[in-house]
Amino acid sequence: MLLRRSLMTLAALAATSLVLAGCSSNTNGTGSAAAKPTIKIGATNFEEQEIVANLYGDLLVHAGYKVKVEPALGTRAVVVPAIEHGQIDIEPDYAASLLGFLHGGKPQPAGTQIDTAIAADKTALSSFGVTLLPATNALDTNVFAVTKATAAKYHLTTLSSLAPYASKLILGGPPECPTFSGCEAGLVSTYGMHFASFKSLDEAGPLSVAALKNGEVGVVELFSSDGNVVSNNFVALTDDKHLEGADYIVPVIRKSIDTPAVAKALNSLDQKLTTDAISKLNLDVTANKEQPAAVAKTWLQSVGLI
Numbered sequence: 528m529l530l531r532r533s534l535m536t537l538a539a540l541a542a543t544s545l546v547l548a549g550c551s552s553n554t555n556g557t558g559s560a561a562a563k564p565t566i567k568i569g570a571t572n573f574e575e576q577e578i579v580a581n582l583y584g585d586l587l588v589h590a591g592y593k594v595k596v597e598p599a600l601g602t603r604a605v606v607v608p609a610i611e612h613g614q615i616d617i618e619p620d621y622a623a624s625l626l627g628f629l630h631g632g633k634p635q636p637a638g639t640q641i642d643t644a645i646a647a648d649k650t651a652l653s654s655f656g657v658t659l660l661p662a663t664n665a666l667d668t669n670v671f672a673v674t675k676a677t678a679a680k681y682h683l684t685t686l687s688s689l690a691p692y693a694s695k696l697i698l699g700g701p702p703e704c705p706t707f708s709g710c711e712a713g714l715v716s717t718y719g720m721h722f723a724s725f726k727s728l729d730e731a732g733p734l735s736v737a738a739l740k741n742g743e744v745g746v747v748e749l750f751s752s753d754g755n756v757v758s759n760n761f762v763a764l765t766d767d768k769h770l771e772g773a774d775y776i777v778p779v780i781r782k783s784i785d786t787p788a789v790a791k792a793l794n795s796l797d798q799k800l801t802t803d804a805i806s807k808l809n810l811d812v813t814a815n816k817e818q819p820a821a822v823a824k825t826w827l828q829s830v831g832l833i
Contacts, residue, residue, distance in 0.1 A: 568583050571603055571606050573729065575731075575805060575808075577598035577599065578822060579823075581598065582823045582827060586833065618779050619777070622644040622662055623644045626644050640772075645662065648777075656781055659777050665804065668766075669709050669749075671689070672764070673739070685764055690720050714770070730748075753806075808822050
């Protein structure tokens with residue numbers, strides 16, 4: 528497992544180096560920005576992460592920092608090694624899913640609570656000079672969705688009801704899904720599911736949505752705050768055995784820039800960014816075709832944070 532993680536990290540770092548070389552979102556804030564470090568914010572490649580990365584960036588610009596935002600670096604297998612090795616300074620993540628990833632996809636206790644998850648994440652990342660700030664109130668758990676037609680055909684409402692039919696269906700999800708405790712590995716261990724095959728897609732992004740709509744896959748991993756579930760009339764199956772943990776959105780940050788001023792700027796988001804708020808922001812982007820950076824700035828202005 529250690530060899531596998533080392534090889535994965537080296538490959539991810541190579542990919543990340545190429546991507547970061549093209550960072551271009553460099554914004555100057557107000558105040559004495561020249562005396563402060565330029566903060567590099569990275570994120571995985573789906574809309575919600577792009578929104579949150581821009582929320583972080585706007586808050587820090589407002590606090591007087593120069594910021595580079597690169598919101599589409601790849602999957603978590605690229606982004607986490609990037610922050611571990613100092614190629615980015617901050618990334619938005621999800622407390623329980625991050626914990627599973629940091630343990631090589633090993634299943635974590637079902638329904639892991641937020642304080643437990645954050646403490647364990649901090650321990651796992653400490654040797655890399657990385658820590659976590661307090662979580663927001665926005666909860667975004669993995670959900671497994673099917674079309675209405677599939678739900679009607681097999682009488683599906685819960686993940687338990689899917690288990691007897693899983694062998695007839697292809698599961699779609701991000702590349703790490705087969706070994707990740709919150710995805711296929713967890714469906715096997717918690718629900719005893721064995722799918723016909725797995726199709727590697729993106730992380731709850733347009734590839735995943737399209738694959739479910741056009742029948743390339745029968746089940747796909749999405750997120751609870753993703754407007755695509757509602758807008759496409761998908762059926763999100765109830766996690767009746769509580770596989771998923773406390774996936775609240777949380778800033779992951781290098782200790783070298785975790786100053787009181789940076790923490791204050793990012794922590795101002797905690798109470799205002801709720802599950803309902805991020806779901807509406809997601810719909811602005813996915814359904815109304817607005818730009819994530821514009822959506823983020825408009826919302827921060829509307830709630831008085833910038």
